[in-house]
Amino acid sequence: MIHVIDYGLGNVQAFLTMFKWLGFEATRAKTAVDLTGASKIILPGVGAFDHAIELLGQSGMRPTLETLVLQDKVPVLGICVGMQILASSSDEGRLMGLGWVPGKVCAFRANEQSASLPLPHMGWNDVQPKLGATLFAGLESDARFYFLHSYYFECDVPSHVAAVASYGLDFSCAVSAGNVHGVQFHPEKSHHFGTQLLKNFAEL
Amino acid sequence: MLRPRITPCLLVHKGGLIKTVGFKAPKYVGDPINAVKIFNEKEADELVVLDIDATVNNVEPDYRMIANLAAECRMPLCYGGGIKTLAQAKRIISLGVEKVAISSAAVEHPELITRIAEEIGRQSVVVVLDVKKRLFGKDYDVFTRNARINTKRSVFDLAAEAEKLGAGELVINSIDLDGAMKGYDLALAERIRQTVKIPITILGGAGSLDDIEALIRSCGVVGASAGSLFVFKGVYRAVLINYPTLAQRDELIRMALHQFY
Numbered sequence: 001m002i003h004v005i006d007y008g009l010g011n012v013q014a015f016l017t018m019f020k021w022l023g024f025e026a027t028r029a030k031t032a033v034d035l036t037g038a039s040k041i042i043l044p045g046v047g048a049f050d051h052a053i054e055l056l057g058q059s060g061m062r063p064t065l066e067t068l069v070l071q072d073k074v075p076v077l078g079i080c081v082g083m084q085i086l087a088s089s090s091d092e093g094r095l096m097g098l099g100w101v102p103g104k105v106c107a108f109r110a111n112e113q114s115a116s117l118p119l120p121h122m123g124w125n126d127v128q129p130k131l132g133a134t135l136f137a138g139l140e141s142d143a144r145f146y147f148l149h150s151y152y153f154e155c156d157v158p159s160h161v162a163a164v165a166s167y168g169l170d171f172s173c174a175v176s177a178g179n180v181h182g183v184q185f186h187p188e189k190s191h192h193f194g195t196q197l198l199k200n201f202a203e204l
Numbered sequence: 205m206l207r208p209r210i211t212p213c214l215l216v217h218k219g220g221l222i223k224t225v226g227f228k229a230p231k232y233v234g235d236p237i238n239a240v241k242i243f244n245e246k247e248a249d250e251l252v253v254l255d256i257d258a259t260v261n262n263v264e265p266d267y268r269m270i271a272n273l274a275a276e277c278r279m280p281l282c283y284g285g286g287i288k289t290l291a292q293a294k295r296i297i298s299l300g301v302e303k304v305a306i307s308s309a310a311v312e313h314p315e316l317i318t319r320i321a322e323e324i325g326r327q328s329v330v331v332v333l334d335v336k337k338r339l340f341g342k343d344y345d346v347f348t349r350n351a352r353i354n355t356k357r358s359v360f361d362l363a364a365e366a367e368k369l370g371a372g373e374l375v376i377n378s379i380d381l382d383g384a385m386k387g388y389d390l391a392l393a394e395r396i397r398q399t400v401k402i403p404i405t406i407l408g409g410a411g412s413l414d415d416i417e418a419l420i421r422s423c424g425v426v427g428a429s430a431g432s433l434f435v436f437k438g439v440y441r442a443v444l445i446n447y448p449t450l451a452q453r454d455e456l457i458r459m460a461l462h463q464f465y
Contacts, residue, residue: 011300013275046297047325081325117206118425120327120372122403124207124249142454144207146250146280148302148327167206189280189302191247 002026002202003038007059009052010044010082014188018195024202032064038074040202041065044188045081049105049151050093052081069100073179075204076100077135083175083182084153092151100180102156103172109150114168120150121167127174127185129163135174135181135200136163143193145185147173153184207457208420211429212447213252213407214239216285219269222256223431225383227334227351233435233443236269237276244278246447251281252305252375252405252429254332258286259308260350265292267299274300282330288313293320297328305375307332308348311355311362314369321370330405331366332375335359335392344392351379359392360399367400374400375429378408385411385432388419397423405429413448413456420460 002019006012006028019026026042029035043065045052056062068074078086087097090105097105108114108121124144129136136143145165152171155161162181163174173184181201187194214236215222221239222230233239236253243251253273258265265286274281284305287293293304304324310317310331321329334351335344344359355362363374376396378389388409396404405427410416416428437444448456 008298011274011302013271013300014277017275018278046302046328047323051323118401118403120403121206122327122373123209123425123427126205147206148280150325150327186280186302189278191244191278195278 001037002040002042003029003035004042004044005061005065006030007055007061009055010046010079011188012044015042015044015198018188018198019202022195022199022202029061030059032061035061035064035068038068040204041068041074041076043076043078043082043085045079045083045085047081048092049081049084049090049097050095052085053093053095053097056085069180075179075201076181077201078182079188080149080184080186083184084151086175086180086182087153090151101160101175101177101182103160103175104154104156105151106154107151108167111169117168121147123147125165125167125185127163127165129174130161133162133174133176134204135176135183135197137200139193139196145173145183145187145190145193147185149184153182206425207249208425208460209249209405209427210416210448210453211250211252211405211427212243212248212434213254213429213431215431216253216255216269217257221435223383223435227379227382234445237272239445240273240276242445243447244276247450248279248447249453250427251277251279253281253283254305255285256350259288260352265296267295270296270301271299284330284332288316290316290319290323294323297324303328303330303373305330305332307334310366310371311346311348311357314365317366317369317371321372326370326372329371330373330375331371332377333359333362333366334377334379336379337389342391347379360395363396363399367402371402373403373405373427375405375407375427381409383432384409387411387415388428390418390422393419393423393426397426403427407431413452417456417460420457424461
């Protein structure tokens with residue numbers, strides 16, 4: 001069963017609808033008890049970094065999530081800010097991230113190349129997966145995804161980068177560290193490209 | 205490469221979809237959920253849905269309709285209509301909408317832009333400015349409440365102000381060209397592009413894919429939005445939801461942007 005974390009951020013219903021459409025069982029998790037029996041976890045998110053970390057804490061699910069992900073090695077996929085909070089810290093906030101994927105979240109506006117482009121980075125952009133990146137298996141070479149963000153993930157460990165996208169600079173738009181995965185774009189809003197990626201995750 | 209966005213804009217009136225000309229003469233064009241399903245099939249870049257009754261009738265946004273749209277929509281959704289508080293904006297985002305659009309409220313209470321942006325992030329805050337060209341000069345007045353009230357404020361001043369206050373995107377909607385299908389006001393689009401750094405979307409006037417190509421040619425990576433173009437077919441304006449294929453869009457964008465490569 002795929003559990004979609006509902007801590008008040010992100011489009012939980014869109015994931016449930018999409019997994020149902022793909023033929024996978026998925027359910028909404030609002031409390032720690034709801035997480036029982038999770039074999040896959042989706043961690044959505046929109047908005048500000050600190051707000052997301054705070055809400056995840058208030059939901060009471062964080063300790064159970066940490067056990068599931070770090071100890072039981074249940075595959076997890078963070079989406080947008082749900083990916084960013086996998087990092088250790090962010091330029092956007094003061095709170096610590098989950099630290100599941102060592103790295104830092106940086107501001108496009110602080111980068112010389114991207115600061116001259118319209119921000120936020122909004123729209124459909126090409127994505128270059130790293131060789132053998134399982135999340136991107138079966139995707140066409142012209143795969144594109146929908147982005148909506150002002151901050152980007154910078155991995156401490158190069159091998160954790162699963163795909164890069166270019167917006168002034170090349171940034172990690174997907175990360176994979178063992179059972180922990182994250183994508184900056186919105187697969188649930190990226191038509192058949194996103195559907196394929198979510199199917200890949202569900203079949204991990 | 206980040207691509208320009210080609211965005212259908214759907215207007216909701218009394219629970220159905222309509223299309224206007226010059227913000228008047230609404231013509232019924234179908235059911236909102238059905239339209240979303242068709243745009244899913246056509247893999248549209250984004251969708252904008254504006255409820256044109258909510259603000260004018262001073263009623264709450266129709267949360268049930270918004271939730272149904274968001275659940276059905278497999279592309280990013282921007283909802284506007286009747287939003288005048290932070291609580292309303294947050295509730296709409298929690299229903300699974302990517303972006304909220306504010307218009308009359310943003311002009312009348314600009315501090316609302318900042319309050320919403322601080323809470324949900326500026327990437328999800330869209331300010332829609334409905335504009336009419338002034339009779340004399342090259343400026344445009346911003347109107348509110350479905351083009352009923354002329355604020356007599358310049359669109360370029362308000363655009364810059366909205367950006368400063370925290371808007372993540374601007375939609376510039378030409379009242380003069382609404383439903384006219386004779387091409388975008390490129391002079392307006394270019395000046396807006398030069399005025400702000402946030403993403404912009406131009407709405408009003410598109411009558412063909414050539415018009416969209418012309419807009420992208422003049423403004424680069426921009427949002428090209430249209431109503432009539434994507435709901436009518438032929439000179440008699442028969443209702444038929446349509447949208448270019450992925451290959452057509454790629455080709456259009458390649459032609460429009462080749463000067464940049």
